[in-house]
Amino acid sequence: MKVVSPAFEILTPIDGIEILKTIEAVGRTCYKSEDKITDDSCVNFVQGIINRGHEAVIEHYNITVRLTNDRGVSHEEVRHRIASYAQESTRYCNYAKDKFGNEITYIDIRGGMELDPKVSKLDVAIQSQIYDEWVDACLDAEKHYNKMISLGATPQIARSVLNNSTKTEICITMNIREWRHFFDLRCSPAAHPQMREIAIMLLKAFKTMIPVVFDDLYKKYVTDAKTE
Template identity: 55%
Template structure:
């Protein structure tokens, strides 16, 4: 069994400059103000759109992100609409073969929940979790050895199982996603990957996301 940390990877995101030009050109159709497009005009125009909550305009641009996280987190991610999802399938992936290192991979519980492994109580919880993951792996392999298919054997796999999911949303949907999933009330492991994604978006596309920082 392998224990890893969650991660976030941008799969598809156009340059900031191209997105600015595209959204400004589309947004100005609403006001027939295309003649006011000039060097440096896009950021101010888009900021005004967002201030007025005219967010439908930014639905014209989308971004794809790969989340590596546990399966429990993906159950929360896929509740978001409108979006497209492609996820690693436990029906077809056989973790007992060389391709997967002949082991299951799980997402570290301690990091997401900020366990202090020098604390006796946190250490005890983590040890029980580790034992449960090892037991799940053992029973998964036993089922496969008895001739069960991966889609049968997966029934004993844990929520902590590592999975990869590619999520494509338009910019408006990403704003809603971050509002819901970076919030302090979000599940700790959900918030962990959402915050990592948000920090990337805020750095690369500031006019579309930097204003959300004050909401968290």
Template identity: 60%
Template structure:
């Protein structure tokens, strides 16, 4: 059994300073106001324009954009990700992936819960002794699940049937494409302290990176790291 850390990878190319992305929205949005004459080459007008759109709630204009991110998370978190309806998805299939095959190392992969526990308001105050006991229990459950999964396949079950014993902690890769309006809605819900800690484990650093790489678009979304 492999125990992996959760993570993400931005698959879209983002231009230097994120300026091309803003210029694209500006070019489209200025059609509404017939203010194309205000476009400046350096991208400063684009920054001002996109900020104005967001401040006014004219967010339909920022739908003219696309961002693809691959998340490496557990199946519990991925169940939450796929609830976002204005997005497109591609997810590692537990029907078609047979983890007993050599290509998967004949073992299942699970996402480590340690970081999630640290971000969990209640668990973060537990003693290291109690935390170690919880982790030990989790680890045993994962090993048991793997043993049953591999045994079912050895006995002739297909992966799509044996998957029924895979735990929520099973590692999955899920690629999401959405426009900036949808990502904004996503981040407002999924970086908030009310979001699941293992969701926040990936969304908080992702939002932080996007704030650095694309000006204006995500600036007003609060980022509470703890």
């Protein structure tokens, strides 16, 4: 078995100012104030749009990302309905083949354990035992998966023994309004810690590229030193 950390890749080429200019062009249609467009007017315009809650205007730009996280987290991601998805298929991918190193790849739970306030307060030795139990369960699932495949089972049948920690890759396309909604729900301390882990990683990147649109959410949720 292989254990990897969650990761992301932004597939849409991002030019923050060009995005704001597109949104400004859309939004000024409402007020017929195109005459007010200058080289940098888009920054204040988009800020005003967000402050006033006129968020329909920011639906006019989509961003696509590829996330690497576990299947438990991906199940939460696909609950967001105003989005498009393409996900690694456990029906078709045969992890017992050379292409996958003949092993199951799992997403490390340590990031989630650190973000879970009850678990992170436990004695370090206990945390270590919890982690070891997880490793054993993953090894066990891999053993049974490989055995089922060697007996002739198809991946879509053998996958039944894989657990929520199984690594998946999922491409997600959302418009900027839906990304804001996604971050608002998924960076919150109420979210699942591993969902929160990947959502905060992504929010940091989005905030760097398009600060006007994501600054408020960054300030709201990325304050805990553990998420830095």
